[in-house]
Amino acid sequence: MIEFDRVSKRFADHxxxxxxxxxxxxxEMVFLTGHSGAGKSTFLRLLMLLERASMGTLRVDGRxxxxxxxxxxxxxxxxFGIVFQDHQLLYDRSVMDNVALPxxxxxxxxxxxxxxxxxxxxxxxxxxxxRVNPAALSGGEQQRVGIARAVVARPRFLVADEPTGNLDxxxxxxxxxxxxxxxxxxxxxxxxxxxxxxxxxxxxxxVTLKAGRLVAGGGF
Amino acid sequence: xxxxTLLTWLVVGIVLALPASLLxxxxxxxxxxxxxxxxxxxxxxxxxxxxxxxxxxxxxRIGARMDVADVVFVDKEQALAGFAADTGLEGLLxxxxxxxxxxxxLVNPRDDLGSEELAVLARALDSFDGVDEVVxxxxxxxxxxxxxxxxxxxxxxxxLLMVMGAVLILANTIRxxxxxxxxxxxxxxxxxxxxxxxxxxxxxxxxxxxxGGGLLGAAMAGLFFLYLSAPVDQLLQLxxxxxxxxxxxxxxxxxxMLFGGGIGLLSAWQAAAVQLKDLEPR
Ligand SMILES: Nc1ncnc2c1ncn2[C@@H]1O[C@H](COP(=O)(O)OP(=O)(O)O)[C@@H](O)[C@H]1O
Ligand SMILES: [Mg+2]
Numbered sequence: 001m002i003e004f005d006r007v008s009k010r011f012a013d014h015x016x017x018x019x020x021x022x023x024x025x026x027x028e029m030v031f032l033t034g035h036s037g038a039g040k041s042t043f044l045r046l047l048m049l050l051e052r053a054s055m056g057t058l059r060v061d062g063r064x065x066x067x068x069x070x071x072x073x074x075x076x077x078x079x080f081g082i083v084f085q086d087h088q089l090l091y092d093r094s095v096m097d098n099v100a101l102p103x104x105x106x107x108x109x110x111x112x113x114x115x116x117x118x119x120x121x122x123x124x125x126x127x128x129x130x131r132v133n134p135a136a137l138s139g140g141e142q143q144r145v146g147i148a149r150a151v152v153a154r155p156r157f158l159v160a161d162e163p164t165g166n167l168d169x170x171x172x173x174x175x176x177x178x179x180x181x182x183x184x185x186x187x188x189x190x191x192x193x194x195x196x197x198x199x200x201x202x203x204x205x206x207v208t209l210k211a212g213r214l215v216a217g218g219g220f
Numbered sequence: 221x222x223x224x225t226l227l228t229w230l231v232v233g234i235v236l237a238l239p240a241s242l243l244x245x246x247x248x249x250x251x252x253x254x255x256x257x258x259x260x261x262x263x264x265x266x267x268x269x270x271x272x273x274x275x276x277x278x279x280x281r282i283g284a285r286m287d288v289a290d291v292v293f294v295d296k297e298q299a300l301a302g303f304a305a306d307t308g309l310e311g312l313l314x315x316x317x318x319x320x321x322x323x324x325x326l327v328n329p330r331d332d333l334g335s336e337e338l339a340v341l342a343r344a345l346d347s348f349d350g351v352d353e354v355v356x357x358x359x360x361x362x363x364x365x366x367x368x369x370x371x372x373x374x375x376x377x378x379x380l381l382m383v384m385g386a387v388l389i390l391a392n393t394i395r396x397x398x399x400x401x402x403x404x405x406x407x408x409x410x411x412x413x414x415x416x417x418x419x420x421x422x423x424x425x426x427x428x429x430x431x432g433g434g435l436l437g438a439a440m441a442g443l444f445f446l447y448l449s450a451p452v453d454q455l456l457q458l459x460x461x462x463x464x465x466x467x468x469x470x471x472x473x474x475x476x477m478l479f480g481g482g483i484g485l486l487s488a489w490q491a492a493a494v495q496l497k498d499l500e501p502r
Contacts, residue, residue: 048410050410071414073414074409074412074413074414074417075412076412077410077411077412078412080412081411082410082411084410088403088406088407088410089407090403090404090407092404101407101408101411101413102411102412105408105411105412105413105414105417106412149411150411
């Protein structure tokens, strides 16, 4: 369970998040929406411990994340799969090696890395493209590589920041379908997106932010 | 990348080759002086009350020994007069009631004597009737040792500076490598890779650069020695040394590579520690 308990984040003289309380249950799928600058990315960055809250408490499974420091941060992030709008792939290596990265970081055996990487690529429909450089793939395919990388180490949480921002409606729907598939097998999914038309068609809770404040969907 | 690597190797190699060459030359010098036959000389000081006749007799008997090449007898009156003339202290010395100098026999041992036999000779000379003291003239050796000692210090001083240079070059290479792969490090950290994981490839780069630099440095030093060995061997022959110029050898090459690899690893560690700390995300 993820709990934002009256969390604020202040940058210089500007509040990116103000007094936000949101609870996300284990196994839930939640959309995070709001205009540009509403604080969606800040919300996710706080969750990933890329930023620290200025006020309030952020708990994951009851544990105060303010206590997660140093070496533990890597292990903490290892429980999350993360998908970026701009994919954040590495273009000096193959699709296979991109997807394998989290497993290599976690120190898996090469044989397991190969097996799990192929399994992840199979789930996103890219089996057979392992040896290709991701730069040779389309935007939608690259995003699927990003998703394969995010899920390959079987994270408990899947976090995506505008994963369909650069994709046409049909590809966007496909990507969202992938997230729903992972959610069905028990992964807690949080997707930030300002594409209301897309996300309101899917039947999941929508958390709405406006200028850093929570306006709807905080839960409980 | 290959060109950059080669350049790093070259620069590190040059920087390591200089002190390594100096060290090898110094070692050769030390070895050569060690087995050069020392033109040892004893000064045998006779007791103050020995008469000139007795002194001359002692000198003769010393000169007759098998292990002595030749002797020079220095009469104490002669010595004092010489000293007075040299120093211009004739008046003062004339007022002395007694000559403070003893009669002296300068003994040149045969030049094939080893240190063992020289010690035997020294004891024998000491036990001669009328001999007060035997002084082994080691001044020239002390001077040479002093020169070599300062040479050694100079080599270590230059070596230290050069190694510092190599460390700076290697650390800068790693810094640039990290800069060039900034995106990758950020991604690695985003998906849960710690500093240790992000640092590892750069440690390999450091080790690799240092090892290559050491090897190339050894090759450069080797070429230099090749150029040097013929004239040096000729010189050594001139002094009847049976030695020839010895270069780095396998151990030397390995040492240079290990040393290069070591400072490469250390520099990389240092550079990565500084760079990764500044790289977001933490
Ligand atoms: N690192 C930062 N430094 C200063 N201001 C920031 C920083 N990150 C975000 N902000 C500000 O915080 C607000 C929320 O940004 P963000 O979370 O990126 O919104 P969204 O993702 O919903 O578009 C914006 O006004 C943005 O300018
Ligand atoms: Mg954003």
